[in-house]
Amino acid sequence: MKFIHNMIKPLTQSGRDLLPIILVVIFFQLFILKQPFHDVGKVLTGVFFVLMGMSLFIRGLEMGLFPAGGSLAYAFARKGSLFWLLVFAFSLGFGTTIAEPALISVANEAATVAAEGGMIPPDEASKESYATGLRLTVAISVGFAILVGVIRIIKGWPIHFLIIAGYIGVVVMTAFAPKEIIGIAYDSGGVTTSTITVPLVTALGVGLASSISGRNPLIDGFGLIAFASLTPMIFVMAYGMII
Amino acid sequence: MQFIVEILSIILSTVIDIVPIVVIIFGFQYFVIKRPMPNLKEVAIGILYVLLGLSFFLVGLEEALFPIGKSMAQQLTDPEFIRAGLSTAGKVLQWDDYGWVYLFAAAIGFATTIAEPSLIAVAIMANDVSGGSIGKRGLRISVAIGVAIGITLGVYRIISGTPLHYYIIVGYIIVVIQTFFVPKIIVGLAFDSGGVTTSTVTVPMVTALGLGLASTIPGRNPLLDGFGLIAFASLFPIISVMLYAQASEWIAGGKKIPVMQHENKGEK
Numbered sequence: 001m002k003f004i005h006n007m008i009k010p011l012t013q014s015g016r017d018l019l020p021i022i023l024v025v026i027f028f029q030l031f032i033l034k035q036p037f038h039d040v041g042k043v044l045t046g047v048f049f050v051l052m053g054m055s056l057f058i059r060g061l062e063m064g065l066f067p068a069g070g071s072l073a074y075a076f077a078r079k080g081s082l083f084w085l086l087v088f089a090f091s092l093g094f095g096t097t098i099a100e101p102a103l104i105s106v107a108n109e110a111a112t113v114a115a116e117g118g119m120i121p122p123d124e125a126s127k128e129s130y131a132t133g134l135r136l137t138v139a140i141s142v143g144f145a146i147l148v149g150v151i152r153i154i155k156g157w158p159i160h161f162l163i164i165a166g167y168i169g170v171v172v173m174t175a176f177a178p179k180e181i182i183g184i185a186y187d188s189g190g191v192t193t194s195t196i197t198v199p200l201v202t203a204l205g206v207g208l209a210s211s212i213s214g215r216n217p218l219i220d221g222f223g224l225i226a227f228a229s230l231t232p233m234i235f236v237m238a239y240g241m242i243i
Numbered sequence: 244m245q246f247i248v249e250i251l252s253i254i255l256s257t258v259i260d261i262v263p264i265v266v267i268i269f270g271f272q273y274f275v276i277k278r279p280m281p282n283l284k285e286v287a288i289g290i291l292y293v294l295l296g297l298s299f300f301l302v303g304l305e306e307a308l309f310p311i312g313k314s315m316a317q318q319l320t321d322p323e324f325i326r327a328g329l330s331t332a333g334k335v336l337q338w339d340d341y342g343w344v345y346l347f348a349a350a351i352g353f354a355t356t357i358a359e360p361s362l363i364a365v366a367i368m369a370n371d372v373s374g375g376s377i378g379k380r381g382l383r384i385s386v387a388i389g390v391a392i393g394i395t396l397g398v399y400r401i402i403s404g405t406p407l408h409y410y411i412i413v414g415y416i417i418v419v420i421q422t423f424f425v426p427k428i429i430v431g432l433a434f435d436s437g438g439v440t441t442s443t444v445t446v447p448m449v450t451a452l453g454l455g456l457a458s459t460i461p462g463r464n465p466l467l468d469g470f471g472l473i474a475f476a477s478l479f480p481i482i483s484v485m486l487y488a489q490a491s492e493w494i495a496g497g498k499k500i501p502v503m504q505h506e507n508k509g510e511k
Contacts, residue, residue: 028315042307046308049299051303052303053300054296056293058364063285063286064289069268072276160422174412184470189474194361194443198442199368202365222432
């Protein structure tokens with residue numbers, strides 16, 4: 001009985017999370033576009049998979065990613081080795097971003113834009129090297145962001161000064177960057193933080209802020225993701241100016 | 244058969260996504276910290292759940308929601324469809340002729356954000372750390388409202404053809420002013436909410452809408468104007484989450500939200 005309850009509860013929870021999308025799709029399909037659903041069976045199978053997946057994912061977060069990130073943060077704080085903590089922070093940011101599928105697709109689109117805009121020769125080889133360069137740039141910028149964010153937690157700097165500095169960086173770069181790169185640069189900030197990176201990085205920040213005395217997990221623990229979405233914009237515009 | 248191949252290829256790409264993370268976590272745990280991972284078995288099962296869960300989630304989206312959502316975005320932005328809803332046929336479309344597109348943008352922005360797994364993760368964490376005073380639902384709904392407003396405004400920008408950076412800079416100014424007036428404890432969380440809104444569910448749907456619009460409106464270049472919606476969707480939640488915090492504080496009669504010390508799980 002308890003087992004069944006444990007199975008059903010997350011599913012109904014996920015069902016509630018999914019309900020808005022389903023309603024929006026049904027409303028527009030039937031009432032605005034006035035079309036029937038072509039393959040109801042396929043849609044229902046898909047919805048079932050989404051529900052199962054969401055429930056499993058959230059269970060896995062609480063069992064795996066949150067404790068893993070938290071215990072690593074705690075262990076680093078106790079070990080007291082700043083150097084290794086910073087190496088860890090950078091590799092976490094870099095390693096999770098370089099393989100990010102959303103980034104790969106944005107980088108390829110960006111290469112096409114650059115070729116059409118005459119910034120690079122329109123052949124495959126230069127497009128590919130442009131896309132790879134862009135991915136490396138974004139990954140380095142995310143590694144850098146997590147590193148700076150970790151230093152901020154340790155030192156207890158207020159977050160808004162760093163964010164404001166970042167914003168000024170974005171605005172200044174916008175004035176100088178080529179027009180073609182701006183939209184891509186702004187969007188690349190949003191795509192870097194994947195569904196697996198976010199819980200882990202959040203657990204790291206909150207874990208660090210909880211283990212260091214004088215830091216508040218709520219005030220100091222959050223903000224790593226914010227840096228990771230800000231620095232790519234600046235770095236990508238810089239990349240667009242150099243190439 | 245084709246379905247099974249699809250599932251396997253999505254599981255494979257999720258594995259590729261998760262491998263660097265697992266290598267980094269365990270590499271540092273065993274070679275730098277030099278201590279076994281606490282509750283290793285549970286953590287391993289948890290990571291496996293995350294892997295399978297995310298794969299199923301993506302398979303389901305690819306099967307059911309993305310095709311419908313994308314074709315919907317295309318049909319709604321089709322000039323034929325928009326003209327059909329107007330009384331005067333054949334005239335040049337104005338920005339206010341796109342009524343259903345705006346409604347769709349707001350609705351899909353809100354709905355995909357509520358289903359976004361990384362936002363759920365941040366909400367769970369914030370709820371945990373604040374000792375329950377930052378509600379999971381309240382946070383997610385205010386983020387979703389921010390995304391809805393952001394995408395709608397982004398759609399207006401594509402239709403009207405105004406430059407992206409004006410909007411972003413004005414948004415930044417609002418955010419900076421707000422940070423000086425909101426309770427300090429919400430600032431980090433508000434900034435993080437901006438970054439997490441745009442991932443698995445929102446990006447494909449919103450990109451389809453942006454590209455659909457940019458390719459049907461004369462004078463727009465899909466490669467230049469199709470971008471930028473994601474930037475709107477990451478900026479406006481920051482504003483709405485801070486507004487939410489201000490509103491809750493105001494409703495609570497100026498009482499500060501209590502902050503509880505988070506108990507570190509690794510200690511046990």
